[in-house]
Every structure is written in C-alpha cells, then in structure tokens.
Amino acid sequence: MKKDNILEVDNLKVSFKTHSGEVQAVRGVSFDLKKGETLAIVGESGSGKSVTTKALMGLLPKPHGYIKEGSIMFDDKDITKLKDKNMQSIRGKELAMIFQDPMTSLNPTMKVGKQIMEGLLKHQKLGKEEAKKKAIELMNLVQIPNPEARMKQYPHQFSGGMRQRVVIAMALACNPRILIADEPTTALDVTIQAQILELMKDIQKKVETSIIFITHDLGVVANVADRVAVMYAGKIVEIGTVDEVFYNPKHPYTWGLLGSMPTLESDEEELFAIPGTPPDLIAPPKGDAFAARNKFALEIDFVEEPPMFKVSDTHYAATWLLHEDAPKIEPPESVKKRIESMDHSEEAKR
Amino acid sequence: MARYIGQRIIYMIITLFLIATISFVLMKLLPGSPLANANKLTEEQQEVIYEKYGLNDPIPVQYANYLGGLVQGDLGISFKYDNRSVSDILGDRIGPSAQLGIQALIIGTVLGILLGLVSAIYHNGITDYLSTIIAVLGTSIPSFVFAGLLQFFVAVKWGILPVATWNGFEYSILPTIALAIFPMATCARFMRTEMIEVLNEDYITTAKAKGLAGSAIIFKHGIRNALIPLITILGPLAVGLLTGTLVIEQIFSVPGIGEQFVTSVNTNDFPIIMGTTMFFAVVFIVMILIIDILYGLIDPRIRLSGKD
Ligand SMILES: Nc1ncnc2c1ncn2[C@@H]1O[C@H](COP(=O)(O)OP(=O)(O)O)[C@@H](O)[C@H]1O
Ligand SMILES: [Mg+2]
DSSP: OOTTEEEEEEEEEEEEEETTEEEEEEEEEEEEEETTOEEEEEOOTTSSHHHHHHHHHTOOOTTTEEEEEEEEEETTEEGGGSOHHHHHTTBTTTEEEEOSOTTTSSOTTSOHHHHHHHHHHHHSOOOHHHHHHHHHHHHHHTTOSSHHHHHTSOGGGSOHHHHHHHHHHHHHTTOOSEEEEESTTTTSOHHHHHHHHHHHHHHHHHSOOEEEEEESOHHHHHHHOSEEEEEETTEEEEEEEHHHHHHSOOSHHHHHHHHTOOOSSOOSSOOOOOOSOOOOSSSOOSSOTTGGGOTTOOGGGGTSOOOOEESSSSOEEOOGGGSTTSOOOOOOHHHHHHHHHHHHHHHHHO | OHHHHHHHHHHHHHHHHHHHHHHHHHHHHOOSOSOTTGGGSOHHHHHHHHHHTTTTSOHHHHHHHHHHHHHTTOOOBOSSSTTOBHHHHHHHHHHHHHHHHHHHHHHHHHHHHHHHHHHHHTTTSHHHHHHHHHHHHHHHSOHHHHHHHHIIIIIIISOOSOSSSOSSHHHHHHHHHHHHHHHHHHHHHHHHHHHHHHHTSHHHHHHHHTTOOHHHIIIIIIHHHHHHHHHHHHHHHHHHHHHHHHHHHHHTTOOSHHHHHHHHHHTTOHHHHHHHHHHHHHHHHHHHHHHHHHHHHHOHHHHHHHHO
16 A cells, blocks of 8 residues: 555445346546545436445445455555454444434434444443543543433434534544544535535544535535545546636536526536436446547547546546547536636635 | 324214213114023013113113213123123233233244334345244234144144143243234335435435445434334234124134123123223224324434424
8 A cells, every 4th residue: 555545446346236236336536645635526416436335334235235356555554354243343433424414313212322332332341431531531522412411312302403513423433534424514504504515624624634525516525525436437537636626627417417507607608518418327327437428529538448548646637538539628618607606706715 | 292292182082982972872773682691581581681681771771871971991791701790801901902902012023123124124135034924924824724724833733832721821822923923024024125225315325425334324314214114014013903802702712802802792792792892992002102202202203293
C-alpha cells in the first residue's frame, strides 16, 4: 500500500445471484482513500454506490451477494479475505457506517444510550460507567441536547434529524479510521439535511477520520468533499479533485449530472437532463455502458469499453472522447453556464 | 397506566354481563329436561324438584336471581350432584385443567419459539425444512388424532406412560403433549416469519456494522422485536387451549373442567354449563388483559402511548 493511503480498492466486482440471473452491481471499481480526506461517490440511484460500501464493510447479504473479484486493502490486509470473525473486530471500530434512513436504522425496542454504548462495550472494553460517560460525550459531540435524559429514551421519541445524530454518534463511538456515510441526508427534510451536513463538516474538523461520502446529489459534494468519484452502472467513470470534476468535467455522464443539478437561482432554460434509463446489470451492454444515453457517443463506444484516461495526476475519466484521435467536443452550453454560475456562487461564499 | 387498567376492567364487567345474559337466554331456549329420568317421575315429584331449583319462577325472576347470585360469586347449584354448588364442583376440577393448560401453554410456546427461531436463523437449511414440516403437521392435524396416536404408541404399545386418568404428574404428560402441539406449531410458524423479517431490518444491518457477533445480534436485537407481534396470537392460542381441554380431558379421562362440561351438556345440567361458560369467559378476558399489559411492557412504543 502507498504510504498516505488508508484504503486501496482494486478492481472490485460484486454480484448478486437472483432468479433472473447474476446482477453485476459493481463491475470493477478501483479507488484509494487518503488519510484524513473526504471522498465523495456520486451517481444516479442504482449505480452501485451502496453495494460498494456494503462490500467495504463486509455487509453484503450472504450468500447471494458476493465479491467476485478484486481486493480491498486496509492496514496492509486484504479485508475481502478476512473471516467474518476477524471482520467483526474491524467493523464499528476501524470502519464505521452511517446509513441512509434514520427512521429504520435504529432498533425500536432498545434505549438509544444502550445502542450507542454497544460498540464501545464490544471494541474498547470499557466498563458500563465509562461507556455511559463516553456515550454522553458523543451525544454532545453530535449536538443532541440534554444527553443524560435522552440516553434513556427510545428511538420513537426522537425526530428524524435527531435520530440521524444518534446514528452518527454510534458510528463515531470508537474513533473509526474510516467513516462511510451512505446518503446520510437523503431521507431527511431539506432544512434538517442542511443541519446534518453542517454537523458532518463540523465533525470532519474535530475528528481525524477519512470519510467516504455517498450521495446522488452533486450539490452536496462541493461542500464536503476533497475528491469526487462519479459512478455509473457499477463503474467509476470519472474521478478527481472537487475542482477538477466540477470545473473541468470530462465525462459526458458527469456533464449530465452537473447539468441536471437543480440550483437555487433556478433559471428558465431547460436542465440538461440525462435521457433514458441505466442499463440492465444482468446483461450489461458491450462497450461503454453509458453509450446508449450519450448524445456524444462515438462508434467505438458501442464496441469497446473505454479505459481510464489520465487528465492530470489526480484526474481520470473513462471516455473515448479523451483519446487523442477523438473529435474535440466541449460540454453543452447549458452545462458550461451551470459550471460558471457555480463558480460565482462558490466565490460569493468565500 | 392505572387509569387504563381501570377502564379495561369496566369493559370486562360489561362483557361478562353480556355473556351471562346470552348464555342464560340460550339455556332457556334449549330443549330437554334436566331430570335424568323425567318420564319415570310423577307430576308431583317433578313439581317438587322444579320448585327446589326455582324453575317455576317467571323467567325474569330466574334471570334476576341468577345475576344476583353471580354478583356474589354464586354460580348456583348443580341439578345433577345433589346440593353441591357449581363453584364447589368447578373448584374440585380446576386443578387438573389448570395444570394441563399451563403446562401446555408453556411447553407449546417455548418449544414453538425455539423451533421458529432455529428455522429463521438456519433459513432454508435442513433444520428449517424439518421444523416447517413439524409446524404444518401440527397446525393441520386435530389434537384428538395426536391424542389417539400418543395413547396407542406411547401408552399401550410401548407402555411408557399411563393411557388415561389422573393420578400424578406422569398422567399429565400425554394430554399435555397432545394439547401443546397446536400452539407449538402455530408459534413456530409465526416466529419463523417474524424473525426472518426482523433479520432483514435495517437496524440489524446497523448492529452488524457495529461489529457485534451474530449471536449478540440475534439475542439483543432480533428476538425481542420478533416476539412483540407473537404476543398478539397468544390470546387466540389460549382460547384454543381452553376449547382443546374439552376434547383432550374427555379422551384421557382427566377429571378437569372440560370433562365436567361435556358430561354436564349430556345431562342438561344447566347451572354447571352456565357456570363453566362464565368461568371460561373470565379466564379468557383476564388473559387478554394480561396480554395487553404484557404488550405494553415489552414494546416501548405502546408503553408511552398508554401513559398519555
Ligand atoms: N440484495 C440485492 N439483490 C439483488 N440485487 C441487488 C441487491 N442490492 C442491490 N442490488 C442491485 O445492485 C445495483 C446497485 O444498487 P445500489 O448499490 O443499491 O445502488 P445505489 O447507487 O443507488 O446505492 C442495483 O441494480 C440493485 O438492483
Ligand atoms: Mg444507495
């Protein structure tokens, strides 16, 4: 492993056995995560984001979900090869996860304090009293008012936003080295979304942890992430720093995502929506999986899969448009405008 | 909570009053005389007996007397067993019935829950198929068939346990098993479904993500949540046991309330029939109350709304 990497995912393939065939949910994903950085993974729903995180956590539904190929290196170990017993001592301690729906991700019949303490008792060998103290600290960290009393309550006595804070506190309990947040704000009201994002950023500063932040909402990414990976049909099609992906996007799918992003100054001009639907993952198409929906598709896109082309040391994109023989194609005007306007709003923020 | 229980008790009293009235009316509508050999008695002799049991009073008066007695806990006097009060007779017979019922309920639910859990945890394995077969057989074959089979094999053929009557614990084993099979099978099927559902819940994934071991997840997060809905079928199961005792006690000649009830129906011993009905009604209603309270204790969401 490279020195400043905490996680290296190489050519990860995950499939599900189903009645209608093998669903190839993740089809060769590679990325690494550096110490202390936040990597966002974006993509339409169904692109394989959650499955990727489940594979990282060793939480694929057994036996029909399985890792077909590839490796996940963490601490110089390939954790795809670990026995479940050994994985248990990593889960919740080194790798922790925040889930999408706080209404269903807490046990309705267990007191909230106990649910936060569980991980501490298991991994840190704390006594009951110490664990209680630590749980109260954690609840303070995620800004749940009146933690002593809240500890003794059940999830149904919490609002959605407060529940998500509990889930975050649970994930942070053992100071994980990697925190995976799978669409942590998607299920929440807009105002609450902003609060939870604010909290996540706050925590980013206070806690030294690398974060993988999953979202289908590009709008969120610029705010929280250092780097972005764009996923489509089980593959990463573009990866780079936030600036690179936002201001110099190379993949037509990224253009589509940027163009279809609703903004506050919602202009009359049409959004650059991506036509069509994602491909069938039981029988993925030949060539570039995005070709059928891509109005800039070249003939070769229907025949051969594009490799990752290097744009810069940190920026890569899998599109034949980057081949030296390809015609020079610029992003559509509406997308360009969108990029410019983002530029301004970012500047305005600073 | 206290207010809630108070309210419930008032409803219970109303329910019991209705049951008493309906069973009284039904008794009056029944054909047949309570006198075993009515045709051998002279008019006068019959008259004396009717007078003794108040059967000559106008029906509203009989009804009032009956209700008045009930309020004081007096269920009347048996037609059949001279001068013995119904309460006395039921009191003599409650022991075996209660023992059978409680043993069967405990064995049935505990074994059923275990069977269902094992099924769910080893979902689609051999254990699952075996216990599903047991559960299907147990719910579809009537208990008197099991009773007969148990008597034939265990008692008659192998001579391990007594065939019938009531003379100590070993006499209770076969009827308990025969009675327990249905609740066991029902609990097993129900528990399997619930547990499989619970194990697919998001909060189980959360628990896994914390690094908890499989056993901790099942015991701390799985079972309690799967048990909550099971409480709702305990009521119907208990009723099934009550009616089950009617048949099973008869087959095994257990001197319990059920056997008495069947005998009394055959001899038109109205006070005992009504008394037993009232007794069953009370047992049933109290059981439902206990189950509701239990529900509140085990499910925090209900506990809270009960307070409001
Ligand atoms: N348990 C499963 N069984 C079969 N297919 C699954 C399962 N979970 C996910 N998939 C499939 O994997 C693909 C990726 O899903 P997912 O990772 O959840 O997408 P998202 O990017 O929205 O998080 C989808 O096509 C989905 O249908
Ligand atoms: Mg998802």
